[in-house]
Amino acid sequence: EAGVAQSPRYKIIEKRQSVAFWCNPISGHATLYWYQQILGQGPKLLIQFQNNGVVDDSQLPKDRFSAERLKGVDSTLKIQPAKLEDSAVYLCASRGQGAGTEAFFGQGTRLTVV
Amino acid sequence: KQEVTQIPAALSVPEGENLVLNCSFTDSAIYNLQWFRQDPGKGLTSLLLIQSSQREQTSGRLNASLDKSSGRSTLYIAASQPGDSATYLCAGGKTGANNLFFGTGTRLTVIP
Secondary structure, three states: OOOOEEEOOEEEEOOOOOEEEEEEOOOOOOEEEEEEEOOOOOOEEEEEEEOOEEEEOOOOOOOOEEEEEHHHOOEEEEEOOOOHHHOEEEEEEEEOOOOOOOEEEOOOEEEEEO | OOOEEEEOOEEEEEOOOOEEEEEEEOOOOEEEEEEEEEOOOOOEEEEEEEEOOOOEEEEOOEEEEEEOOOOEEEEEEOOOOHHHOEEEEEEEEEOOOOOOEEOOOEEEEEEO
8 A cells, every 4th residue: 555645855945935745645545634843843733634625724824834635635735935934844644534543644845945 | 722742852771671651632532642653854654553442552562551531641662672763752633523633752762
């Protein structure tokens, strides 16, 4: 079974530029999460999708971050414009339907804003 | 908002020791709880999943328990090995919401 795929693995941009990350969850997984992990900290939830609907985006900085999940499958996370403090690893995870299912993570995208 | 605390933040032990990592939630209405391992520069690898109807799970040298009444979980690692060196993260979510909130992590170093 293929895992969660993320691209790119690494990205370096200048502040005020825009950037987009892509995630392909495990086939059939209804729930998709985007997390931001700053060095030395635990992952912070940015947005949670159930199929193509948003369940929780309370910690998403909506003035600069946006996310969508196309047809309830792939998802993109965009930052525009980027700030220095956005430098972090962006992790995507997916989870199947039903009670108590296991969440699986992609390898993440390491973003450096200079 | 669910707050998750992990203690200790860092731990260094000699090879062969048994150890316990702790995780606590401010809201004890945990739907399920998952322990992950993260190696430097890598994504998260799932270790154990405890569903809300369960109290513990075991996999090899790892045992995780969940006390719902107190909102606490422990990860027990037996006979630690240098390959166990990594950051360990716990994550859980509330009943029905299927969300997943993470702790701050414990960085474990096992000294040969």
